Amino acid sequence: MSERILDINNLSVTFGGLHALKDLNFHVDEGEIVGVIGPNGAGKTTFFNMISGMVTPSSGEILFEGESMIGLDPNQVTQRGISRTFQNVRLFANMTIVENVMVAQHCRTKKGIFSSLFNTPGFRKEEAEIRAHAEKVLGFFGTRLIGYRLEQPASVLSYANRRRLEIARAMATSPRLLLLDEPVAGMNPKESAELTDLIGKLRSEWGFTIVMIEHDMNVVRDVSDRVVCLDHGETLAQGSFEEVSNNPEVIEAYLGRPLEKRA
Amino acid sequence: MSTTTTDNDVFEPSPAESAMAAAPVQSSVDWNKVARFGGILALALVFISLSGMPVGLDKRTILYWINPGVYVNNPDGVGLTLGYLSLLIWPILLGWAVGNEVVLEGMQATKRGFSDLLAGFGVGALGGLGVFALTFLMGLDREMDPDSGALVYGVRDPLVNWNENLYVLLTFNRGWGFALWVWPLLAGVLALIGAGLRLLPDGIRKAVLAAVTAIVSVSIFQFLIDDVIEGVGETINDPGRLSNFFGDPDDGRPRVDSVFDGLIEFVYAQTGGLRLQGMILIGVVAAALSLAGSYVTRGRFKASRKAYFDKPLAQRTMSTSVLMFVTALALIILPFFTGKIANELFANVGIFLLLALGLNIVVGLAGILDLGYVAFFAVGGYTTAVLTSAGRGDEWPSWVPLFVTDDGEAVVGGWLIALVFVVIFAAITGLLIGAPVIRMRGDYLAIVTLGFGEIIRLLFLSDWLSGYFGGAQGITNIESADFGPLGTVSGINPRSVFYLVLFFSAIAIYVSWRLERSRLGRAWMAIREDESVAEAMGINTVNMKLMAFVVGAVLASFSGAIFSAKVGSIFPTSFLILVSIIILVVVIVGGMGNIMGVIVGSLVLIGVLGGPKQPGLLQEFSEYKLLIYGALLIWMMLKRPEGLVPNARRSRELHQDEFLQDAWLKGEVDTGDDGDVAVEVAPA
Numbered sequence: 001m002s003e004r005i006l007d008i009n010n011l012s013v014t015f016g017g018l019h020a021l022k023d024l025n026f027h028v029d030e031g032e033i034v035g036v037i038g039p040n041g042a043g044k045t046t047f048f049n050m051i052s053g054m055v056t057p058s059s060g061e062i063l064f065e066g067e068s069m070i071g072l073d074p075n076q077v078t079q080r081g082i083s084r085t086f087q088n089v090r091l092f093a094n095m096t097i098v099e100n101v102m103v104a105q106h107c108r109t110k111k112g113i114f115s116s117l118f119n120t121p122g123f124r125k126e127e128a129e130i131r132a133h134a135e136k137v138l139g140f141f142g143t144r145l146i147g148y149r150l151e152q153p154a155s156v157l158s159y160a161n162r163r164r165l166e167i168a169r170a171m172a173t174s175p176r177l178l179l180l181d182e183p184v185a186g187m188n189p190k191e192s193a194e195l196t197d198l199i200g201k202l203r204s205e206w207g208f209t210i211v212m213i214e215h216d217m218n219v220v221r222d223v224s225d226r227v228v229c230l231d232h233g234e235t236l237a238q239g240s241f242e243e244v245s246n247n248p249e250v251i252e253a254y255l256g257r258p259l260e261k262r263a
Numbered sequence: 264m265s266t267t268t269t270d271n272d273v274f275e276p277s278p279a280e281s282a283m284a285a286a287p288v289q290s291s292v293d294w295n296k297v298a299r300f301g302g303i304l305a306l307a308l309v310f311i312s313l314s315g316m317p318v319g320l321d322k323r324t325i326l327y328w329i330n331p332g333v334y335v336n337n338p339d340g341v342g343l344t345l346g347y348l349s350l351l352i353w354p355i356l357l358g359w360a361v362g363n364e365v366v367l368e369g370m371q372a373t374k375r376g377f378s379d380l381l382a383g384f385g386v387g388a389l390g391g392l393g394v395f396a397l398t399f400l401m402g403l404d405r406e407m408d409p410d411s412g413a414l415v416y417g418v419r420d421p422l423v424n425w426n427e428n429l430y431v432l433l434t435f436n437r438g439w440g441f442a443l444w445v446w447p448l449l450a451g452v453l454a455l456i457g458a459g460l461r462l463l464p465d466g467i468r469k470a471v472l473a474a475v476t477a478i479v480s481v482s483i484f485q486f487l488i489d490d491v492i493e494g495v496g497e498t499i500n501d502p503g504r505l506s507n508f509f510g511d512p513d514d515g516r517p518r519v520d521s522v523f524d525g526l527i528e529f530v531y532a533q534t535g536g537l538r539l540q541g542m543i544l545i546g547v548v549a550a551a552l553s554l555a556g557s558y559v560t561r562g563r564f565k566a567s568r569k570a571y572f573d574k575p576l577a578q579r580t581m582s583t584s585v586l587m588f589v590t591a592l593a594l595i596i597l598p599f600f601t602g603k604i605a606n607e608l609f610a611n612v613g614i615f616l617l618l619a620l621g622l623n624i625v626v627g628l629a630g631i632l633d634l635g636y637v638a639f640f641a642v643g644g645y646t647t648a649v650l651t652s653a654g655r656g657d658e659w660p661s662w663v664p665l666f667v668t669d670d671g672e673a674v675v676g677g678w679l680i681a682l683v684f685v686v687i688f689a690a691i692t693g694l695l696i697g698a699p700v701i702r703m704r705g706d707y708l709a710i711v712t713l714g715f716g717e718i719i720r721l722l723f724l725s726d727w728l729s730g731y732f733g734g735a736q737g738i739t740n741i742e743s744a745d746f747g748p749l750g751t752v753s754g755i756n757p758r759s760v761f762y763l764v765l766f767f768s769a770i771a772i773y774v775s776w777r778l779e780r781s782r783l784g785r786a787w788m789a790i791r792e793d794e795s796v797a798e799a800m801g802i803n804t805v806n807m808k809l810m811a812f813v814v815g816a817v818l819a820s821f822s823g824a825i826f827s828a829k830v831g832s833i834f835p836t837s838f839l840i841l842v843s844i845i846i847l848v849v850v851i852v853g854g855m856g857n858i859m860g861v862i863v864g865s866l867v868l869i870g871v872l873g874g875p876k877q878p879g880l881l882q883e884f885s886e887y888k889l890l891i892y893g894a895l896l897i898w899m900m901l902k903r904p905e906g907l908v909p910n911a912r913r914s915r916e917l918h919q920d921e922f923l924q925d926a927w928l929k930g931e932v933d934t935g936d937d938g939d940v941a942v943e944v945a946p947a
Binding site: 052053054073074075078079083084086090092093094095099102103104106107108109111112113116117119123126127130169170173 | 773774777778781782783784785786788789792793795796797798799800801802803804810814
């Protein structure tokens with residue numbers, strides 16, 4: 001496809017003696033949707049934490065658009081254009097829905113203390129823009145996060161809507177690369193099918209490149225251009241969904257060895 | 264619980280259904296609960312007795328005409344004193360509380376009756392027995408010293424208040440045998456009255472409570488009422504006072520008789536306390552007002568209040584600005600009608616309000632628990648002192664400006680110029696303390712700020728810097744703030760201090776209000792909610808937290824500058840850790856993160872109870888101030904952790920379950936069934 005947006009070379013991270021990730025090589029091209037799969041404890045979330053700057057790798061390099069991301073704080077990573085959602089939904093539960101999305105535009109806006117105090121025209125204009133952008137982002141999910149919901153606290157939302165709001169919040173930071181950590185976890189089949197659709201639109205309409213951790217293979221199959229399977233911190237297999245899902249090592253990682261082979 | 268049978272036994276109803284369908288259950292005495300409350304009452308009464316409150320407050324008469332015949336501290340005294348009141352209020356409160364029951368949505372309250380009175384009496388009697396037990400033990404321990412003939416006590420050493428005064432007070436000077444029957448009876452009857460309040464119809468109960476509250480407050484706040492009525496009366500008799508805007512209220516004018524002097528004499532006795540006629544007058548007026556109030560408004564006030572809060576924030580603006588304008592006008596006019604005592608009180612409340620507003624940004628908005636906030640108050644105070652006092656340390660080089668004329672007078676506008684330096688130094692101190700501290704989180708941060716708060720105070724106290732800040736002697740002869748034609752703000756004229764403080768509080772309120780609704784305020788809230796996620800969403804948490812810290816520091820330094828000009832001298836002892844704690848308590852009790860809450864908190868705590876060194880309305884209680892602060896804080900944390908005037912968000916945080924339940928009942932919660940977007944289920 002087109003040029004590399006994210007390039008990860010020989011990346012390792014250890015927690016004490018535990019190798020959470022070992023010599024990982026990974027790349028994402030602009031406009032791709034990459035699915036990351038793997039059994040629990042494979043290191044998928046650590047992988048995300050490392051890209052987003054929450055964990056510092058022990059060795060290796062992360063290049064985003066050709067620039068190294070090692071040592072950047074999470075907020076600087078977001079500033080550069082990588083945004084993420086969390087596996088265990090972490091919204092600002094007592095802020096309203098629209099505020100959750102407005103606050104995510106922090107690094108794209110700049111009005112400081114004095115313009116806020118004097119309520120300058122520039123400040124009002126920026127606030128209006130922030131709000132408009134927030135409503136636009138929320139509108140992406142249909143009617144369920146806008147209208148009267150805008151001013152409700154995020155805590156009243158159902159589980160599925162909390163996930164949607166998390167995605168909206170990540171979208172609002174205007175990223176080029178979006179990291180989705182189990183976006184459909186806890187959703188029913190109807191809801192996950194709809195979200196699968198929306199993930200496709202995130203690329204086609206919003207132009208995001210997406211890396212997605214997901215356990216739901218239907219979603220991974222429907223939406224990913226390429227699938228990477230991790231196990232014990234190592235890449236087991238890479239390629240199209242069919243290739244990866246038929247790879248014996250992947251099957252073994254998920255299901256274990258057949259009994260007769262064990263002996 | 265007694266059980267009842269339902270009439271229609273067609274099908275077997277579940278317990279919940281039968282409770283709904285049945286006639287109200289008649290309440291019965293829950294002896295377990297009575298014993299528990301009685302025990303609590305007994306402990307409370309013994310504890311209060313031993314805290315010294317009853318004896319200490321025996322000087323102050325509340326009701327002139329009830330005469331227990333014993334006056335420990337005040338041989339000429341007459342009437343029911345505040346000391347007795349501090350004990351007798353508890354049986355009433357607990358008698359009321361024992362009947363409390365939680366009525367769930369859809370359930371019916373039990374019917375009230377004789378059993379409630381019985382339970383109340385039981386609680387009171389048990390509490391009274393506790394007092395008797397105390398007097399009995401004291402009686403056993405009490406013996407005549409053969410040499411001096413004085414009565415001495417064996418365990419006097421650990422228990423300072425275990426003494427003859429307390430014994431006399433508790434036994435009405437008639438020995439413990441008297442206490443044996445009089446305390447259970449007295450406390451029992453009072454608790455019975457408390458329980459009986461529940462049996463009254465709502466309107467009547469409100470009227471009775473209004474009357475009692477009015478009588479007690481009019482009596483306790485006697486000196487304030489004297490002060491206000493005198494001020495109002497003088498202003499009516501001598502309207503010329505109004506033109507003297509910033510002037511000294513006692514500016515050589517003779518004291519004018521107030522038109523209300525007659526009323527004061529009618530209500531209050533010479534020795535303090537209410538006369539019988541005064542009590543009846545006030546009780547009847549308060550009860551009548553309460554009855555008339557509930558008849559005239561019939562819930563209209565509540566309805567309009569609800570309508571106001573139901574409106575979306577944007578539409579409230581009109582009503583809010585009208586309210587604010589009226590309040591501001593009232594605050595500007597008020598000091599003309601009050602005397603010196605009240606104005607001094609307002610000035611103190613204002614100084615602490617300013618501090619609390621600053622801390623509210625740091626703690627309430629950004630969630631940074633700063634326990635060393637007093638440091639910035641100190642920096643503000645000392646910077647002003649150094650720049651406007653001829654008595655500052657003599658090691659200052661000559662280029663450090665001094666805004667005092669050669670004859671030792673304040674330079675016009677000198678305080679304002681000093682204020683510019685104050686802001687700069689406070690901001691620098693904020694940055695210096697903040698930079699190392701702010702990377703920490705939660706408890707660690709709180710402890711480190713606590714340390715820095717003390718370091719700043721110890722620096723001002725140290726011998727090393729005593730050439731600059733005077734060490735323990737502090738800096739004296741600080742000039743008052745001279746604003747030229749506008750007047751001079753100094754401690755001898757509390758009204759002027761009040762106006763200055765009002766001006767800066769208005770600024771602080773405006774700052775908090777603007778920031779809360781800005782990009783910065785949202786970032787602070789996000790940090791308070793979840794710091795790691797806030798950072799992952801692109802917020803530079805270190806910078807944002809530092810900014811909150813510095814804004815708070817600057818607001819505190821304003822307060823320090825005013826404090827300096829008001830008091831005229833500052834010492835390191837004015838900036839004890841206690842000040843930080845009290846400001847924090849003001850913010851917590853008032854309602855964290857809510858400007859109105861902070862205002863109410865400072866009025867209640869600083870105005871009524873008093874600041875760390877400043878007397879409040881309840882001057883008599885100043886010795887027990889910290890005890891009351893502590894009790895209040897515990898009670899608040901148990902019953903109303905969101906504060907007196909809660910911030911909607913914080914309140915949600917603390918009552919998440921109830922909030923969600925309410926929302927669910929109102930049908931506002933999103934249950935996840937969206938029928939609104941038609942999506943085809945993907946084929947499996």
